[in-house]
Amino acid sequence: MIARSPTRLVLALLTALAALFLVLALLPAGPTASATPHAQYPGMLVGGDGSSHRAVLALGWAFGALQIALFAALILFGAGARGRERGLLRPLVGGSVVYLFVWTLVVAAYQGWLAGASGPSVLGFPLPTVLLIFAMWPLPVFYVYLYVRHFDRWVFNADDEARLRDLAERSSQR
């Protein structure tokens, strides 16, 4: 059903995002909900102890999860019927589930970090930042790989090339 009507999926995800914005607008923001000036160094901001995030962590996770679903839905949408019919759906959904899993790990690690848990760090970065920089940032290269590797299969093949030539010829004769 999703494969046949990605527009509905995109609309559902966008509507869910709009609803989430509404909930956020109604949720009271605490005094430390945004950055405050650094006490010692003018021009720098500090984030405080992160306690303000406890109230929005679940909504924040949902915000990120909806975005990941929307990115995948838009790719599916852009691939058109051919891409969907020729097997793009499975790797796309699979890759997006991994992406969602890593995002969940980032949020969970941050929650643990807020609670005082210390995990492995890389270059001195705390664990949630390590996951963000070294896992969540490079992971979507998978979407690029799908496009580049399967261009001939899911995006534009020899039949399309012939149809395009025909269309362009007819258009130049007009």
Place this chain on the structure above:
Amino acid sequence: MSRAAVILTCVGIYLLICVVVGIWAMRRTRNTRDFFVAGRQIGFAVAGLAMFSSTLSGFGFVGGPGLIYAMGLSSIWIIITTPTGMAVSTWLLAKRLRLMAEVRDIVSLPDAVAARYGSESTRFLAAIAILLGCIGYLATQILAMSVVLQSLASAVPATQGLSLVACVVISTGFLLFYSVTGGVIASLYTDVIQGAIMIVASVLVFIAAVNAVQGGAVGAITSLVADDPESMGPWGTMGMIGCLSWYLLFTIGGAGQPHIITKNLMYRKVSDAANALPVSLAAYSCSALLWIGIGLAMRAVVIQGGLPPLASADQAATTFLQTFASPLLAGVVFAALFAAIMSTGDAFLNIGAAALAHDIPLALRGRPLNNELLSARLATVGLGVGGAGFAIYSHYVNDRLIAFLGAFGWGTFAAALVPVVAIGLNWKRATPLAANVSIIAGLTINLAAELSGARLPHGLHGGTVALVISMVLFIVISRLTPMQRPAPDIEAVMEM
């Protein structure tokens, strides 16, 4: 030779290269198609580098490190959008735009919009949205280039006392020369040089940044975590919702940036889209090193007591270069900064000139201007001079004006054009009325948010809200209004 003279010489050599490319490209520019879409003869490497260098404006070299200095890791959410943003944009638009260009001889984004919806009013609105965004972006780029040039010139005895107006004239003169003579061909090939300089400079600066801080990278981050752990957390100091709203705006918004997506019209072959994507992504990833490296190094150096706090966060990059980079490296990076500014500036000149000389006359008169190539060149000059005048006016009379229009740019393009282009070119059910409403809604909501200065709760970005609203409006109105089938050739392209 003094440090300042070395830097100024590097910038001078770079500017001369741009002039030479302009002269070379002039010989290859014979008609409007050459001027606006390089005759659709651009290979994947050139297109990939051009997309990257148009994306990374002077903001990436000055504003980016400044954001890290001020806010910690928050702005990394703008950088990490790149793989997803480029992929989503390419999946949605690269093939579709290139095919339409072939079938309808399209030379601009509003051309594609008009062909898709069969509506001159949609073309007109898209051209107006592009023109509005262009003016702000262009003036910002010209002013940034002039301010940097003035500060460099003031350090050399021979050029001391050069006024800002003189610097605006010089900067705009170079930018206009190659943009007018060679059109988009000159822009693309200068983009390649500009992109190469940016990549080299970014990698070298990152190495210098690691060496500038006591204890290297680990020492820097340990100091920063000790000072304010949250600043090195995944959301920096801005908070989770603010970062995530940037993530959405910069990922999906990329599919509405006309100075980037129009490059899809220029490929020699459709398959060049597949090869250009990794080139662009790799180049952008390299340049992210400069953004992160300088920002973190400067915040750490100040916290470690190595330097006094900066008067303004935007001085992070220039102070770093003056303090920690060798004269030659500083020269290369300043040339890269000019490259970043000019490559974005020329892209805006090109799409703005297309809107003025091609799309608006077509929408209003139903036929193109008589000598379209000459008109395009004149429109480029007009836009450049207008942008320069606007930059000077804003600097001396109303310093909020450019910042306002510059900030207006990305969000405006995203909210006004993503639904119409990214969704509309892939969905036959989309209607002209929905397109017109979403362009107007995108412009109005962004304008209202910027003018009112209203801050949304939890750091939610106004541009993100505008983007989601205009996309919802577009789909809902399309579903509620009678379907208008696209022209048969466009329908065939949409089915491919």
